[in-house]
Amino acid sequence: MSFIRRQRYLVDYILSSMLRRKGKNFGLMLVYSLIVFMLASVMLFTHALKQEMGLLLQASPEIILQRMVAGRHDFIPETYLEKMGRIRGVTERKGRLWGYLYDPSVKANYTLMVAEDQALDATEVIIGSAIARARGIVPGDYITFRSFDGESYSFQIKSLLDHETEIVSADLVLLNRKAYRALFGVGEGVYTDIVLSVSNAREVPKIAEKLVQRLPDTRPILKQEVLRTYDAIFSWRQGILFVLLAGAIMAFVIFAWDKASGLSAEEKREIGILKSIGWETSDVLHMKFWEGAVVSLLSFFIGYLFAYLHVFYASASLFEPVLKGWAVLYPQFQLIPSVDGLQVATLFFFTVFPYVVATIIPIWQVAITDPDAVMR
Amino acid sequence: MRKSDHFFILLLTMATLFLVSLVDTARGVAESTVRMDRTRSLISQLGLSDPALFTEARYTRHLSQADLHSAFQDHPMAMEHFPSGSLLMPPQHEAGK
Amino acid sequence: MNRISLDNVTKVFNQGRPNEYAAIRGVSLTIEPNKVTCLKGPSGSGKSTLLSMIGCLSRPSSGRIHLGDQMISGLPERFLTDIRRHTFGFIFQQFNLIAGLSVIENVILPAYPLAPDHQSLMMRAHELLARFELDHKADSQVQWLSGGEAQRAAICRALINNPQILIADEPTANLDTKLSHAFMGQMSQLRKLGKTVLITSHDPVVFDSPVVDSVVELLDGSVFLGEEHAA
Secondary structure (H helix, E strand, C coil): CCCHHHHHHHHHHHHHHHHHHHHHHHHHHHHHHHHHHHHHHHHHHHHHHHHHHHHHHHCCCCCEEEEEEECCECCCCCHHHCCCCCCCEEEEEEEECEEEEEEEEEEEEEEEEEHHHHHEEEEEEEEEEHHHHCCCCCCEEEEEEEEECEEEEEEEEEEEHHHHHHHHHHHEEEEEEHHHHHHHHHCCEEEEEEEEEEECHHHHHHHHHHHHHHCEEEEEEEEEHHHHHHHHHHHHHHHHHHHHHHHHHHHHHHHHHHHHCCCCCCHHHHHHHHHHHHHHHHHHHHHHHHHHHHHHHHHHHHHHHHHHHHHHHCCHHHHHHHHCCCCCCCCCCCCCCCCCHHHHHHHHHHHHHHHHHHHHHHHHHHHCCCCCHHHC | CHHHHHHHHHHHHHHHHHHHHHHHHHHHHCCCCHHHHHHHHHHHHHCCCCCCCCCCCCHHHCCCCCCCCCCCCCCCCCCCCCCCHHCCCCHHHHCCC | CCEEEEEEEEECCCCCCCEEEEEEEEEEEEECCCCCEECCCCCCCCHHHHHHCCCCCCCEEEEEEEECEEEEECCCHHHHHHHHHHHEEECCCCCCCCCEHHHHHHHHHHHHHHCHHHHHHHHHHHHHHHHHHHHHHHHEEEHHHHHHHHHHHHHHHHHHCCCCEEEECCCCCCCCCCCCCCCHHHHHHHCCCCEEEEEECCCHHCCCCCCCEEEEEEECCEEEEEEEEEC
16 A cells, blocks of 8 residues: 555656656657557558458458469460369359459559359449549449450449448459450450369368369469468568658657656756655656656557557558559458457557666666765 | 546556457457458459459559569559569659659 | 764775775764754865764764664665654755755655655645745745745755754855844754754854754864853
C-alpha cells in the first residue's frame, strides 16, 4: 500500500516537472505516437491482409494449368482436357478464358474474363466496382473496347460485381465467350488456362506430377504456391515500408536519446536538491522510470489505437498510394480486424522498453552522487 | 484531483481501449462472414487466384500466374519491382501525357 | 530530546590523492536540544562540511557523531537517509526550491519518499503555510515569490516531515538585513515549538542575534573558540 502511495507521489512530481516544458514533451509524444502509429499500421495492415488473402484464396482452384510455349505463357488447346485423361481425385476441370485490356481513356488495365454461368448476351458485360468508379458509369451505360483489329465494340453494363467482393473483383470485366473471342481474336478450341478442383488437398502434389508427365509443355500452379506467394509478397511490402520508415525511426531515436539521456545542469541540480531533502537513489530512479513510462506508454497506446482505427475503420487509407503504385484501379475494402499478439508484444517491447532505459541509465550517475553535493 | 490520478485514469482508459480493440477483432470476424462467404463463392465460381490490389501490369495483377521474371511489360508507366526498374525511366512521351 | 555530540571528527576530501585536503580536523562539540546554535566562521572554515555530517548528508572520515544514544557516523547510507528524513529539516543557501513547481508542491516534496496519506499531508502543508503566512501563495510557482516568501517556503519545506532538528546553511547569505532579522524571528518561533536549530553563518545579524543560544566558531576546520551567549 505504501509502495503504491509512494509511486503515486513520484508520478505527481514527474508530471509537474514535465508540464514545465509542455511544448517539448508534447512534441516528443506526438512524434513518438506517430512513429508507433506508422509501425503499428504497417504491422496490422500486412498481417490482416495476409490473413484475409489466406482465408479467401482457400476458395481458389487447387491447380491452375498453364501451357508454356518457348518459355512463355500461351493459350492451351481444348484437347488438353481430354489429353490429360482421368486423374483420380480431380472432381472438376474446366477451361478459363481471360486476358487483359488496356483502357487508354483512364490508363487502366482491366482483367477481362469469360463467365459462362452468368448467362450474358454477346453485348453485355458485368464490371467491377473500381472500373465503374474510374469511368463514372452505372449499369445500363455503355462501355466501348477496342478490339485486336482496331474495331470498337460497345457493351451494355448489365450489372456491377458485388461491392463487398472488391478486393478480388475491382478490375474484372465479365463477358460472353463470343465477345471475348471477337475482342481478342482468339480462335475456337483454346483456353487461357485450365483449372482443376481437387477434393483432397494431400493428393494435389501427386496430381501435379501426373499432369506434368502427361502434358510436358504445361506448368501447374498449385494453390499452396499461390498462398505462399502472397505470404511472401506482403512480407516484402512490409519490409519495404519498414526500410522507408527506418530513416524516420533513426531520426527519432537520436532525438529521443538526446532528450532522454542528456541531463541538463538544471536537472542535475534538481536531483541534488531532492537527494538533500531526503530522497533516496531508488526514489530518484523510480521517478525517472515514470518519466520514461508516462511518455512511452501513452505514446504506444495512442499510436496503436489510431493505427487500429486507421487500418480497420479507415481502410488503411494512408497506405493506398503505396499499394496502389501506378495502378489506376484500386479496390475499396475493409479488412477483417485481426491482430497477431506476438507482433503487438514485439512492437510494445521495441518502442516502450528502449525509451524507458534511455531515460533511466544516465540518471544513475547523478542519482548516486552524495546528497551533500548541493551544499558544496 | 491529483495529477497522478489524471494520468492513471488516462492510462487505464487507453489500456481499456486497447483491450476493446482486441475484443473487436473477434467481433469483426463474425461480422465479416457474409462478405467473406460472398467473396469466396465468387472466387470459386470464376476460379480467381489473385487479389485485385496491384492492377498496373500483368505480372503484378496475377502475381501467382505470371512468370515472376517477366519485367518491362504492360503499362507504359509501370515501375518495376526489380532493381533494374529503378535505373530505367518510363518512356518520356508517355510520362508527358 | 536528542543531544548531538561530536567526538574528534575529521573529514578529509580526496583521501590518498595529491590534492588531499582536510576540511575538518578533530572537532569535538555538543549541540544541546531545543537551542539555537550557530556555527560561525569565514568561508572555507569547514562550517558546511561539518553541518552536512551532522545532518547525515555525509559521513566523517574519522571520529564519531552521536544523535542521542545512537551513533550515526558509522551507519550505511540507507539508514542515514532514513534518519535524515525523520530527524532533520534542511534550509539551504538560495533555498534550493525547485522552479516551475508550485509552493505547495515544493513544500511537500520531502514527504514523497515516506508516502504519507495524501489528504493529511496536504492538511499539514496548508497549516504550515498558514503559520508562515504563505497560504495565499500555495498554488503560485516558486520563481514568482519574493525573497522573503521563498525563504518562508523553504522553512515550510524543512518542517513538513516534522523533524526534531532544523539545519540551515548560510540562510541569510542572499537576504537583506530586514529579511535576515525576520528569519531569526522565525527561528525563535521554531525554538518555542521545541525544535533544535543549527545555523551556519558569517553574518553578524545571525550570530549576534539574541535568538542564538550558543556560537561555535570554526577556523580552518577546527573549533576556534566557544562563546556562550545569554538567551
